[in-house]
Amino acid sequence: MKRSKRFExxxxxxVNKDGFIDEWPEKGFVAMESPYDPTPSIKVQRGMIIxxxxxxxxxxxxxxxxxxxxxxxxASSQQSMSLDSxxxxxxxxxxxxSRKEVIDIVKGLTPAxxxxxxxxxxxxxxxxxxxxxxxxxxxxxxxxxxxxKDHPAQIAADAAEGAxxxxxxxxxxxxxxxxxxxxxxxxLIGSQVGKRGVLTQCAVEEATELALxxxxxxxxxxxxxxxxxxxxxxxxxxxxxxxxxxxxxYASRGLKMRFTSGTGSExxxxxxxxxxxxxxxTRCIMVTKGAGVQGLQNGSVSCIxxxxxxxxxxxxxxxxxxxxxxxxxxxxxxxxxxxSHSDIRRTARTMMQFLPGTDFIFSGYSGTPNYxxxxxxxxxxxxxxxxxxxxxxxxxxxxxxKPVAEExxxxxxxxxxxxxxAVFARLSLNPITDEEVEAAAxxxxxxxxxxxxxxxxxxSVDELMKKGTSGIDIxxxxxxxxxxxxxxxxxxxLKQRIxxxxxxxxxxxxxxxxxxxxxxxxxxxxxxxxxxxxxxxxWEEIKKIPHTIDFNGL
Amino acid sequence: xxxxxxxxxxxxxxxxxKTLKDITIENIMKGxxxxxxIKISKEALKKQxxxxxxxxxxxxxxxxxxxxxxxxxxxxxxxxxxxxxxxxRATKQELLxxxxxxxxxxxxxxxxxxxxxSALVYEKRGILKT
Numbered sequence: 001m002k003r004s005k006r007f008e009x010x011x012x013x014x015v016n017k018d019g020f021i022d023e024w025p026e027k028g029f030v031a032m033e034s035p036y037d038p039t040p041s042i043k044v045q046r047g048m049i050i051x052x053x054x055x056x057x058x059x060x061x062x063x064x065x066x067x068x069x070x071x072x073x074x075a076s077s078q079q080s081m082s083l084d085s086x087x088x089x090x091x092x093x094x095x096x097x098s099r100k101e102v103i104d105i106v107k108g109l110t111p112a113x114x115x116x117x118x119x120x121x122x123x124x125x126x127x128x129x130x131x132x133x134x135x136x137x138x139x140x141x142x143x144x145x146x147x148x149k150d151h152p153a154q155i156a157a158d159a160a161e162g163a164x165x166x167x168x169x170x171x172x173x174x175x176x177x178x179x180x181x182x183x184x185x186x187x188l189i190g191s192q193v194g195k196r197g198v199l200t201q202c203a204v205e206e207a208t209e210l211a212l213x214x215x216x217x218x219x220x221x222x223x224x225x226x227x228x229x230x231x232x233x234x235x236x237x238x239x240x241x242x243x244x245x246x247x248x249x250y251a252s253r254g255l256k257m258r259f260t261s262g263t264g265s266e267x268x269x270x271x272x273x274x275x276x277x278x279x280x281x282t283r284c285i286m287v288t289k290g291a292g293v294q295g296l297q298n299g300s301v302s303c304i305x306x307x308x309x310x311x312x313x314x315x316x317x318x319x320x321x322x323x324x325x326x327x328x329x330x331x332x333x334x335x336x337x338x339x340s341h342s343d344i345r346r347t348a349r350t351m352m353q354f355l356p357g358t359d360f361i362f363s364g365y366s367g368t369p370n371y372x373x374x375x376x377x378x379x380x381x382x383x384x385x386x387x388x389x390x391x392x393x394x395x396x397x398x399x400x401x402k403p404v405a406e407e408x409x410x411x412x413x414x415x416x417x418x419x420x421x422a423v424f425a426r427l428s429l430n431p432i433t434d435e436e437v438e439a440a441a442x443x444x445x446x447x448x449x450x451x452x453x454x455x456x457x458x459x460s461v462d463e464l465m466k467k468g469t470s471g472i473d474i475x476x477x478x479x480x481x482x483x484x485x486x487x488x489x490x491x492x493x494l495k496q497r498i499x500x501x502x503x504x505x506x507x508x509x510x511x512x513x514x515x516x517x518x519x520x521x522x523x524x525x526x527x528x529x530x531x532x533x534x535x536x537x538x539w540e541e542i543k544k545i546p547h548t549i550d551f552n553g554l
Numbered sequence: 555x556x557x558x559x560x561x562x563x564x565x566x567x568x569x570x571x572k573t574l575k576d577i578t579i580e581n582i583m584k585g586x587x588x589x590x591x592i593k594i595s596k597e598a599l600k601k602q603x604x605x606x607x608x609x610x611x612x613x614x615x616x617x618x619x620x621x622x623x624x625x626x627x628x629x630x631x632x633x634x635x636x637x638x639x640x641x642x643r644a645t646k647q648e649l650l651x652x653x654x655x656x657x658x659x660x661x662x663x664x665x666x667x668x669x670x671x672s673a674l675v676y677e678k679r680g681i682l683k684t
Binding site for chain 1: 562566568579587588589593595617620621622625633635636637640665668679
């Protein structure tokens, strides 16, 4: 065939480098509606669920049983299940129906019934529903702060810049596993230098993550994965019961935490039992709810490549965020992995959460260049800060960030690296040189940073762990080196775990360490004039982009 | 009642009985504050549980109840129990023994119950250690 010039050009477009696959339900390659998804049903006998979605109790796997025993509100379930799915779907977008009314219905539904409800909604309706159903009235944002060298000065500087730009949670992880404590400390200190009250976490293996939290090197946790089929859950080396126990363990140390799940993980791990991705994800969300965890990071997360490859997959991602909100959970709504070569496509994917607002629109937005993102890139990176700020300005939407001045960023980056340098010296960690501090102040990414002596870094951090160094020692080191203000901030962060206020659903802290959560900042959206509105002060922040035409020059 | 840091500033105590006012940089420098002093108390968790329930979050209250029981359990034991609850790590007897320890030694009734239940579920699903 002689090729059409038009088609030749189209074939070269970035979007055609993305991977697409037709629906293949037997292998789970189907976003929201598989012919093998069960039909909703429930039978209760003597206060116990004896049949759910067509399966008898004796045939329950451990996920079914956990959901039946812990998640579904048995008292209201028969009433809720008797409602027509379409009617429930309509209530979700009806501004005359309150959030609470919907929550009270959904708590009695089975997984199959929930997806039947959501399948009635198109994406705009889902966004309308999300606007009402998300827990916290004020939307927020989370950043990834990592780099290929695990360079502590860069982590501190990027954390400080990220905090200044508006992120209220920051998450790091490691290129080399043993760096975890060092990265956690760098993030903890850098974030508070940038802006007070930012929560920080270090995503590593479950037991290590808990240990770092107990030490006081992190202030919350997120990477507690749950899965939608029994076999994959077992492959993930956990069960709903082990995860529920872990949830209680975190709370027992006063630490905020959320679970993680996402569509596509069961397909990726090779056992989807022929169910739709959304059905399996709904089971994950319900395990989270049953464990009494306040929130969930979901939205396909690291499996976005799978969800994005099938028809209606990106709609399915929004659907899973929405289901978490319907179940009254905090939602950190992903947008956190590179999945497309197309700028148009990646922007469209993010608009689903950006426009209605979620508790955390990204989980997270890469506060570093894409190459430094050890979580495998993010959907938006440091290079996209101005695009993001302008999207906020164009649409008068609060996406949680704000434009910042270059000199202010350099200053705060330098300070973060300097403070960390002082703490490292005090705690006998492998020193940070003046040259590294200066590099961190001006760096875009780790290519602009000197190399570290990895062996020395790791030896010094192992020593620190052996000595039993804790968050209190960091406060002490900061005070001893003259950084009293930062010492006070870290101490305030540690004190959060005594009151436990930030264990409540969707909690973040403001710059005065006051908690803003689903209890004292309840989403009350019920149509125009209600819910979250961009305040005058916030609008002034959003509008102030650096490159505008100077009237005087015209 | 919420937030406790706002409304119960004076009465709230850490696990070791310290008030928020006691936990200052000055006291840290004097060596009067240890890592244990910044752990949450049973009572604070119970209060947060009541708040959660009042806002319709029953399961969260149950989680906070289990958490309040675990405030007494040492870090190492918590990590050990978590590990045993993973698939194929423990026999039924080991799980039941752990539940007994939690109940009898630490008064962790709800946690014990959940682990007993897990022993039955793991047996049914064939994920006990053999």
